[in-house]
Amino acid sequence: MTTHSTRPADRYGDRRPGRGLKLAGALVGVALAVAAILFIARASDSQIEAEALSYEQSDGLMTASIEVLRRPDTVVTCDVVAVDIRQVIVGQTELVVPATSDRRVVVDVDIPLQGDGVAVSVRGCEPSNRR
Numbered sequence: 001m002t003t004h005s006t007r008p009a010d011r012y013g014d015r016r017p018g019r020g021l022k023l024a025g026a027l028v029g030v031a032l033a034v035a036a037i038l039f040i041a042r043a044s045d046s047q048i049e050a051e052a053l054s055y056e057q058s059d060g061l062m063t064a065s066i067e068v069l070r071r072p073d074t075v076v077t078c079d080v081v082a083v084d085i086r087q088v089i090v091g092q093t094e095l096v097v098p099a100t101s102d103r104r105v106v107v108d109v110d111i112p113l114q115g116d117g118v119a120v121s122v123r124g125c126e127p128s129n130r131r
């Protein structure tokens with residue numbers, strides 16, 4: 001003979017979560033997802049990217065065209081360097097990109113050299129307080 005005994009749900013943890021707990025969990029999940037999307041959108045909007053498009057050396061100068069992508073109407077300051085064959089810095093200058101209504105700007109810069117430069121690199125850019 002088998003008898004089924006009923007166990008008190010409160011005592012042995014057999015209760016299922018209530019509807020309110022599920023709803024609260026779903027709302028917290030949606031709130032976290034919205035916060036993550038807003039954070040990512042804001043971070044990508046303030047991001048500054050720069051790249052050397054072309055460069056050439058002549059008479060102790062390295063002339064380069066630098067492409068800068070940034071939020072419109074933002075003044076940007078970039079550190080641009082020229083390196084030799086061993087990747088040693090042989091020239092360096094600060095490039096100030098003026099505020100324009102365009103997101104993409106191409107600016108030419110002259111870098112005075114202290115050796116034989118073979119390449120140009122942008123080491124970093126940041127927003128400037130200048131107007």
